[in-house]
Amino acid sequence: MKPLSELSSREAARLVAVATDLDDTVLDHGRLGVDALTAISLLGDAGLDVLIATGRPLGWAEVVCRLLPVAAVLAENGACAAVRDGARVVTRFRATEAERRSRSARLDALVAELLARVPSARVTDDAWMRATDRTFDVGETWRAPAEHVAELIAIAAAREARTSVSSVHLHVTFEGDDKASGIAWLARELFSLDPTAARARVAFVGDSGNDAAAFAGFETTFGVANVRLARGLSVPPRYVARRERGLGFAEITRAIVDARARERAR
Ligand SMILES: [Mg+2]
Numbered sequence: 001m002k003p004l005s006e007l008s009s010r011e012a013a014r015l016v017a018v019a020t021d022l023d024d025t026v027l028d029h030g031r032l033g034v035d036a037l038t039a040i041s042l043l044g045d046a047g048l049d050v051l052i053a054t055g056r057p058l059g060w061a062e063v064v065c066r067l068l069p070v071a072a073v074l075a076e077n078g079a080c081a082a083v084r085d086g087a088r089v090v091t092r093f094r095a096t097e098a099e100r101r102s103r104s105a106r107l108d109a110l111v112a113e114l115l116a117r118v119p120s121a122r123v124t125d126d127a128w129m130r131a132t133d134r135t136f137d138v139g140e141t142w143r144a145p146a147e148h149v150a151e152l153i154a155i156a157a158a159r160e161a162r163t164s165v166s167s168v169h170l171h172v173t174f175e176g177d178d179k180a181s182g183i184a185w186l187a188r189e190l191f192s193l194d195p196t197a198a199r200a201r202v203a204f205v206g207d208s209g210n211d212a213a214a215f216a217g218f219e220t221t222f223g224v225a226n227v228r229l230a231r232g233l234s235v236p237p238r239y240v241a242r243r244e245r246g247l248g249f250a251e252i253t254r255a256i257v258d259a260r261a262r263e264r265a266r
Pocket of ligand 1: 021022024025166167206207208
């Protein structure tokens, strides 16, 4: 991972949007600080659209999309989104309604099995707002031991469910999308970018294991400093901030905005 000072003005200038994770990237232990909020506004002022790409539920995404100056919020690690459409916010899904209904029934059966076989498992308190995945708390209200997480993942894998781990939650799903494919979907819908163009023109910022697909899927990728502590992170970001969480996000947006200004001054 390289320091932000190595971001070239040319690389920053070709961007049209910045996609970012939410928990422990923009948020500080679940709270939005003034530096991170200002940073999102600065990206808009610099001509960049902001996409949030989170493992949080679609119900959260709708509210965040209404409150913050962002184009869309990708939710549940890529399976659905809340998208700004004029004065309205609309919800979009990758799967058909029939597919979602059948996967939802399989998910509920899997959650019942996981709770029966792993008595220490804790369903997250935002699970009731979820449309396409189910989640277990592994770092939000307690620090789950690695073997606890591994046991849940092994049982889910035996039922052919996909899993991913963020700093706070273990996700189980029967959807095929991840943050990378979800961001590429939104880039096509919102900015008319094909996947190859999106790879170069959408930057990604994140901190943990469920961000690995996006770290691999986009060329200009950033981690806040706490990315160094991520568990299950198969692909690191190209650049890393010196500061953690919201302050790291502000540091990254400043580097992008300053590099774009340098390119314009050339
Ligand atoms: Mg995160």
